[in-house]
Amino acid sequence: MKGPTRRKPVAPAAPLKGTCVDLSYEGKGVVKTEDGIYFVPGMFPGESGEIEFAYRRTGVAFGKVRKLDVVSKDRVEPRCKICSACGGCCFQQYAYEAQLRHKTALVKEQFRKVAKTEIDPLPCIGMDNPYFYRNKIQMPFGKDKKGNLYCGFYKEGTHVIVPVNTCYIEDERAKLVLEAVKKLGKSFRIEPYQEDAGYGFLRHVLIRCAKHKDEVMVVLVTASDNFPSRSNFVKALIKECPFITTVVQNVNSRHTNVILGEFERVLYGPGFIEDILCGIRFRISAKSFYQVNPIMTETLYGKAIEAAGLTGTETVFDAYSGIGTIGMVASKHCKNVISVEIVKEAVADARKNAKANHIENVSFYCGDASSFMVQMAEKKQNVDVVFLDPPRKGSDERCLNAICKLKPQKVVYVSCDPSTLARDVAYLKKSYDLISVQPVDMFPHTQHVETVAMLRLKDSKK
Numbered sequence: 191m192k193g194p195t196r197r198k199p200v201a202p203a204a205p206l207k208g209t210c211v212d213l214s215y216e217g218k219g220v221v222k223t224e225d226g227i228y229f230v231p232g233m234f235p236g237e238s239g240e241i242e243f244a245y246r247r248t249g250v251a252f253g254k255v256r257k258l259d260v261v262s263k264d265r266v267e268p269r270c271k272i273c274s275a276c277g278g279c280c281f282q283q284y285a286y287e288a289q290l291r292h293k294t295a296l297v298k299e300q301f302r303k304v305a306k307t308e309i310d311p312l313p314c315i316g317m318d319n320p321y322f323y324r325n326k327i328q329m330p331f332g333k334d335k336k337g338n339l340y341c342g343f344y345k346e347g348t349h350v351i352v353p354v355n356t357c358y359i360e361d362e363r364a365k366l367v368l369e370a371v372k373k374l375g376k377s378f379r380i381e382p383y384q385e386d387a388g389y390g391f392l393r394h395v396l397i398r399c400a401k402h403k404d405e406v407m408v409v410l411v412t413a414s415d416n417f418p419s420r421s422n423f424v425k426a427l428i429k430e431c432p433f434i435t436t437v438v439q440n441v442n443s444r445h446t447n448v449i450l451g452e453f454e455r456v457l458y459g460p461g462f463i464e465d466i467l468c469g470i471r472f473r474i475s476a477k478s479f480y481q482v483n484p485i486m487t488e489t490l491y492g493k494a495i496e497a498a499g500l501t502g503t504e505t506v507f508d509a510y511s512g513i514g515t516i517g518m519v520a521s522k523h524c525k526n527v528i529s530v531e532i533v534k535e536a537v538a539d540a541r542k543n544a545k546a547n548h549i550e551n552v553s554f555y556c557g558d559a560s561s562f563m564v565q566m567a568e569k570k571q572n573v574d575v576v577f578l579d580p581p582r583k584g585s586d587e588r589c590l591n592a593i594c595k596l597k598p599q600k601v602v603y604v605s606c607d608p609s610t611l612a613r614d615v616a617y618l619k620k621s622y623d624l625i626s627v628q629p630v631d632m633f634p635h636t637q638h639v640e641t642v643a644m645l646r647l648k649d650s651k652k
């Protein structure tokens with residue numbers, strides 16, 4: 191007879207000695223231990239010491255630093271004292287120059303690994319002052335035992351809120367709004383929504399701040415439309431924060447991780463804010479995508495337009511166009527622009543933006559970029575340059591295939607995910623050569639990086 195089966199321990203009991211040899215795609219230290227590889231947040235290459243087991247997910251072990259024996263020369267004192275617990279800024283303890291070097295290397299590595307392409311990206315362009323840059327802030331709310339509201343970020347992989355009072359990467363006006371919502375929320379007896387129980391009212395507060403105009407939008411995301419003290423709450427909020435220019439209620443009654451729901455009600459002001467980017471005025475509604483780092487967006491678009499090498503005669507296609515930003519900036523340097531975006535509110539913003547800026551050579555279509563690209567290829571439409579700026583999951587084979595048929599001279603791919611960028615570039619390689627890769631640090635202190643890649647049609651003269 192067999193003896194009782196012994197379960198393998200899920201966690202090694204004793205602390206482990208380890209050395210950090212690299213940083214993972216998610217910005218965690220890759221730590222070699224006698225028990226194999228552990229992914230450890232807040233540990234940087236060259237460091238060694240004691241770590242302890244934290245959890246295992248899909249066969250991968252994650253650890254926590256217990257004690258460092260060897261400390262990296264790139265380790266710095268973080269401004270934010272809760273950056274380790276919050277998990278939003280995995281690199282606040284890593285010197286900014288080292289972050290930029292890491293991001294350049296990460297982009298190179300993705301091209302090597304995923305696209306089997308050796309390319310040296312240009313050095314990642316960083317910010318002069320990499321703090322308080324985020325113009326969009328969204329936080330879930332909770333309530334403590336004394337009935338005080340708090341807000342913060344979800345601890346990685348959980349629905350547990352890590353309370354945050356000051357966030358060093360967010361526009362400083364957001365803090366004032368969140369303080370006011372916490373205070374008023376208590377006096378108006380607003381119940382924060384509890385994800386797991388599906389009970390409560392206030393799900394998230396989303397704040398959007400214009401960089402170049404004094405405009406701030408507050409979106410109260412609620413689980414139901416029924417908001418009894420609606421107008422008094424809004425009046426009190428504006429009194430606390432007179433710089434708020436518009437308040438929107440967004441109703442999201444679904445059991446989902448998606449923050450915004452379909453239904454919206456403007457409670458105060460025009461329902462949108464306006465900002466200025468590359469000299470153009472843009473109106474932005476709650477549901478429209480707008481880049482989160484307005485300072486680096488100007489650098490990013492500048493690099494994208496430069497890569498396109500526009501001379502004034504080109505027809506440009508702006509796919510995944512949001513509120514029309516890249517296309518409108520490009521419109522000054524080319525003959526005409528065709529823009530496609532799937533969110534109808536963003537397309538409505540884009541049309542109004544073009545009108546307000548007296549831009550007449552851009553046309554906007556609402557639809558799926560791939561289907562649109564396929565139709566353009568079928569019609570053998572002439573396009574000289576394609577800008578692609580898809581969401582994190584990247585583009586798809588239908589779209590990329592249609593580009594190879596359409597044969598624009600250049601494809602300028604703007605991406606917030608180097609892995610899907612490299613995958614899509616590998617697909618385009620049958621018709622295109624990869625000419626240049628420029629990472630831009632849109633998200634200092636986080637693991638994310640934005641990249642502009644320029645591809646030229648094979649055997650093209652231009």
Ligand code: SAH
Binds near residue numbers: 479481514516536558
């Ligand atoms: N170029 C814009 C937006 C980039 S974000 C800017 O720089 O601001 C990516 C955009 O792609 C979002 O606006 C999103 O709504 C849109 N999108 C997502 N899937 C799409 C699809 N299948 N077809 C067209 N647009 C899509």
